[in-house]
Amino acid sequence: MRINRLKEKAMQGVFFLTAITSIAAVVIICIFLFYNGVPAMAKIGFGEFLGGQQWSPRNVPASYGIFNMIIGSIYVTAGALVIGVPIGILTAVFLARFCPKSLYKVLKPATELLAGIPSIVYGFFGLMVIVPFIREHFGGSGSSLLAASIVLGIMILPTIIGISESALRAVPESYYEGALALGATKERSVFKTILPASKSGVLAGVVLGIGRAIGETMAVVLIEGNQVQIPASLTDGVRTLTANIVLEMGYSTGLHREALIATGVVLFVFILLITLSMQAIKSRSEKHNG
């Protein structure tokens, strides 16, 4: 009996330890990133690092300003949202409200399939198809803000569709029926009652999409040109924070390497902010429902 009780207690302890690994993992990741990245930021100067427009690690003296890359990440993400959000939300509306059952059986797994495609395949597809298309029809080299926005827009579609659809389905049917009974058309009922009622869920999907777009690396590095500049037009090249890390980490040493890790820290902080706002949206909607 006592051995049994001991075993129970011991295993409970083991399960508890495995449960706190995720806390430990986040803490260790934070420590490694900040310990290696923040001193480099201090050495370069926080203002110089975050606000500097010059990124030339091989110059003497070298300068490490990632302002253009921060703007690049924001531009590319915004471009992805312009393409992905309207199509994503409208597709979710279609799936939740307009789709015949037989078509749904095909379309739903298809959107899930889209989520499973590895980012490198998206990148290669963009490189071989979208980049040449832009080069021929819009001019420039093709590797551009536009190419990255299109590919990322497609990549965030499944995230936005999936979360928006379940949010739309969670709205009580009586809202829709009430609107119909008042004489509204089907479309009007959907867009004036169901969509507004599900807005926090839809917003959560969009925020998650932002997180995916800003953190995406392998797909954009192949197609965005990677010039360190603030693009003046859609067909100009752009470099994101993620691309900066992946492009130069291989051969960097010393302060250059630390500056790249600091770039990762900036990206990490962006993502933490997104995760926090995501949780705020979630808890707000839970309160709303409860």
Place this chain on the structure above:
Amino acid sequence: MADNNAVTDIKEIKAINKVTFKQRMISYKRRPLSLVMLILVAVAAFLSAAALIFLIVYILVKGVPNLTPDLFAWEYNSDNVSCMPAIINTVIITFLTLLIAVPFGIGAAIYLAEYAKKGNKLVKVIRTMAETLSGIPSIVYGLFGMMCFVTALHWNLSLLAGGFTLAIMVLPTIMRTTEEALLTVPDSYREGSYGLGAGKLRTIIKIILPSAMPGILAGIILAVGRIVGETAALIYTAGSATGTVSGVMDSGRTLAIHMYVLANEGLYTNQAWGTAVVLLVLVFGINTLSAFIAKKLGSKKG
């Protein structure tokens, strides 16, 4: 009785209230914006579907003719750029990752679902942290793995370092799916087991885990899909060495990294298309298997 009557009444009314096509057209004429919205919705759904179909068909058309025996030769050289060593490396790294992530993920899920009390502060923290982990981009995992496993622990570029990095990355996936699977096990199973005198541990191992197995398996397979497609987290942890590895401390490229290198060099476009097909088929196969198993679980429940 009165309630029942009301229900049947409503059903009858619904049947009478069928909107004919003509009536619909009239209402659209009165509200043209509704028609515009309908068209927009249809166009959006069409675009989403078209993007997927175009992507897959294009890759298959370009890639399938390049699936030559050369591409699957056992030895890699710069003539055949065979993806066979990369496939083997992918399998090794998948097993390494699962070896680490599965026990931790399932253990954590058991704690959350079976031991933790409702409203426990710590549980909330664990959930938040797992959510944070799942939001971190893979390139940040790659950076962390490089600093922690490759540099600080002196594992150098190796499959082991890559496996550990990926294990942290897929941990939240396995945790979440396992917990969901555990929560679908009816409480009566637990009560029955306790009623027969079994302890908590015995109940978990003999009753709950076996009944939740399909759900857990579906989650693990989902994680495999992520591992196979991962590039950014591996490029500075497992490295991109060609050829077959002799142990887990060797550097080796997985299939996804192999494809990145081919695409980046731009010299072997045809082989890259072929590799893309292999990668797509693998990932789709894995995801379909996961969905199939999860569905089986769903039908058993219902």
